[in-house]
Amino acid sequence: MTELxxxxxxxxxKNAGPFELTFDxxxxxxxxxxxxxxxxxITEAVIAEKxxxxxxxxxxxxxxxxxxxxxxxxRPYTQGDPRCSDSHGGQQYAPLMSIDIP
Amino acid sequence: MQEVRVLSPTGACGAGYLExxxxxxxxxxxxxxxxxxxxxxxxxxxxxxxxxxxxxxxIKRDLRIALKGARxxxxxxxIGSAGTAGADTQLDIFAKLIREIAEEEELSFxxxxxxxxxxxxxxxxxxxxxKIRALDPAPLLDEDVIARTEHIVGMMGAEPYIEALQAGADxxxxxxxxxxxxFASFPLLQGISPAVAWHAAKILECGAAAVVNRxxxxxxxxxxxxxxxxxxxxxxxxxxxxxxIASHSLYENANPFRLVECSGVLDLxxxxxxxxxxxxxxxSGSGFIETDQYTVKLxxxxxVGYQSILIGSIRDSLIINQVDDWLDRLRSRIQVRCEMxxxxxxxSDEYLLHIRVYGxxxxxxxxxxxxxxxxxxxxxxxxxxxxxxxxxNTLAGIVRHQALHLPIPEWSGLITGIACPYNQLERGSVYxxxxxxxxxxxDPMEMFRLSVADVGVSVPKKEYAA
Numbered sequence: 001m002t003e004l005x006x007x008x009x010x011x012x013x014k015n016a017g018p019f020e021l022t023f024d025x026x027x028x029x030x031x032x033x034x035x036x037x038x039x040x041x042i043t044e045a046v047i048a049e050k051x052x053x054x055x056x057x058x059x060x061x062x063x064x065x066x067x068x069x070x071x072x073x074x075r076p077y078t079q080g081d082p083r084c085s086d087s088h089g090g091q092q093y094a095p096l097m098s099i100d101i102p
Numbered sequence: 103m104q105e106v107r108v109l110s111p112t113g114a115c116g117a118g119y120l121e122x123x124x125x126x127x128x129x130x131x132x133x134x135x136x137x138x139x140x141x142x143x144x145x146x147x148x149x150x151x152x153x154x155x156x157x158x159x160x161i162k163r164d165l166r167i168a169l170k171g172a173r174x175x176x177x178x179x180x181i182g183s184a185g186t187a188g189a190d191t192q193l194d195i196f197a198k199l200i201r202e203i204a205e206e207e208e209l210s211f212x213x214x215x216x217x218x219x220x221x222x223x224x225x226x227x228x229x230x231x232x233k234i235r236a237l238d239p240a241p242l243l244d245e246d247v248i249a250r251t252e253h254i255v256g257m258m259g260a261e262p263y264i265e266a267l268q269a270g271a272d273x274x275x276x277x278x279x280x281x282x283x284x285f286a287s288f289p290l291l292q293g294i295s296p297a298v299a300w301h302a303a304k305i306l307e308c309g310a311a312a313v314v315n316r317x318x319x320x321x322x323x324x325x326x327x328x329x330x331x332x333x334x335x336x337x338x339x340x341x342x343x344x345x346x347i348a349s350h351s352l353y354e355n356a357n358p359f360r361l362v363e364c365s366g367v368l369d370l371x372x373x374x375x376x377x378x379x380x381x382x383x384x385x386s387g388s389g390f391i392e393t394d395q396y397t398v399k400l401x402x403x404x405x406v407g408y409q410s411i412l413i414g415s416i417r418d419s420l421i422i423n424q425v426d427d428w429l430d431r432l433r434s435r436i437q438v439r440c441e442m443x444x445x446x447x448x449x450s451d452e453y454l455l456h457i458r459v460y461g462x463x464x465x466x467x468x469x470x471x472x473x474x475x476x477x478x479x480x481x482x483x484x485x486x487x488x489x490x491x492x493x494x495n496t497l498a499g500i501v502r503h504q505a506l507h508l509p510i511p512e513w514s515g516l517i518t519g520i521a522c523p524y525n526q527l528e529r530g531s532v533y534x535x536x537x538x539x540x541x542x543x544x545d546p547m548e549m550f551r552l553s554v555a556d557v558g559v560s561v562p563k564k565e566y567a568a
Binding site: 014015016017018019020022024026049050051052059061063065066067068070072074076077078079080081082083085086087088091092094095 | 142143144145146147237239240241344345348349351352353354355356357358359373374375406409454456458464465466467468469471472485487532533534535538
């Protein structure tokens with residue numbers, strides 16, 4: 001097993017507008033991208049579990065030409081809401097780093 | 103036109119770019135310069151207050167270099183989302199800066215202003231006739247929400263810019279605009295296909311963000327042709343690769359294959375990215391699906407209240423181990439103190455006390471999967487939001503005093519349980535975004551106002567009036 005952050009060249013999170021958060025998991029090569037996507041460990045269910053969400057809240061995209069996987073979830077609080085903790089959504093990716101890839 | 107060359111000096115006006123890169127880019131003979139000057143990223147307060155996120159001196163520097171370059175080549179300079187949120191007052195700030203630069207540099211040109219702020223009456227009318235549609239996810243919208251909103255802006259597509267260009271504008275300052283519309287408008291007017299124009303615009307709008315080895319905000323350049331475009335960063339040290347350009351379509355979009363614009367959807371499902379050389383990429387195969395119904399996205403910000411905050415930290419492991427319970431007890435005590443001061447009718451609905459616990463879940467809040475605290479210290483940020491600044495200040499003072507001396511069962515006697523580097527701070531008014539909706543319009547200009555004026559010294563006339 002290898003933790004996802006050791007395989008990705010970049011894992012990031014960012015606002016996709018004030019109401020959604022989006023995650024990009026990017027790989028250096030076709031080979032690593034294939035290894036990770038073939039592992040079946042990047043699914044709506046896995047991401048939902050990492051963020052205490054329901055599976056239907058996670059939108060997942062595989063972008064083969066960018067060697068990247070993308071996921072989008074609703075923000076718990078709208079950007080700038082008094083309870084919002086991360087205005088740019090930039091530090092919300094950390095739980096994805098530890099996904100184990102066979 | 104066979105080829106349209108577009109220069110984007112920076113991803114955000116005010117964030118800066120290298121003058122050397124810009125000079126190199128001018129040698130590539132661009133037909134147009136575009137500059138994105140806004141975003142919702144810095145939060146709702148800029149739409150709420152009309153202030154700009156970047157300092158005016160930094161904005162003016164970025165405008166000056168681009169404006170001088172555009173006038174030197176006699177090409178249009180197109181700005182969008184002026185002043186962060188594109189509110190009318192922010193557009194006026196930009197117009198003033200552009201006029202100042204024109205005077206200082208002795209430049210003359212035709213200046214177009216595109217105002218995008220919406221009247222509440224117009225939005226209410228559209229809501230009543232069912233022409234406002236919620237996006238997903240969207241907050242509730244009714245007439246009360248509209249009444250509460252400080253500023254509402256509509257996000258322009260390419261058409262208002264095209265109208266300004268057709269009116270002969272050399273410099274266009276737009277209020278809120280789709281980032282891509284700033285860069286797609288001129289190529290569309292020149293007959294470039296929507297697929298090529300919008301996809302190139304998507305890469306250009308962030309400046310050099312799509313390069314492999316980003317150093318600082320900098321210039322990006324594209325050559326738009328019939329069925330493809332080339333993209334390159336003018337700084338020779340920066341490289342675009344097929345992967346770096348392909349990945350950029352992911353950035354800040356919910357869906358990486360479908361990018362929604364007012365007039366349709368840019369479809370990147372079949373886009374291909376090929377290396378032309380070690381720093382230039384050719385993009386082809388993108389599609390653009392025209393929509394049956396033109397839509398304009400709305401952004402709005404409403405006042406939540408006035409805020410005061412207190413920052414403190416806890417080092418005592420006994421308190422750290424019971425921090426949730428400690429905070430519950432603190433909340434109760436604060437409410438008791440409020441009733442003593444303001445009376446029984448001052449319920450907890452009169453204020454919002456939000457407490458962030460760094461070292462526990464301060465960064466992620468409800469999204470935090472890690473439940474165990476392993477830190478030897480916690481930072482706690484208390485935020486009080488209330489109807490007036492006076493109430494917020496009073497409550498923050500109560501929070502401070504109650505938190506300082508809140509007892510725990512393990513210690514007897516008066517304790518001081520929180521370390522505060524300073525007393526409470528006033529944050530002033532705070533806002534929230536309250537719209538994620540689109541308006542269905544028949545005419546792309548319906549929601550926007552264009553004004554055109556000559557700026558700078560008038561061209562000397564050959565003969566004098568008698």
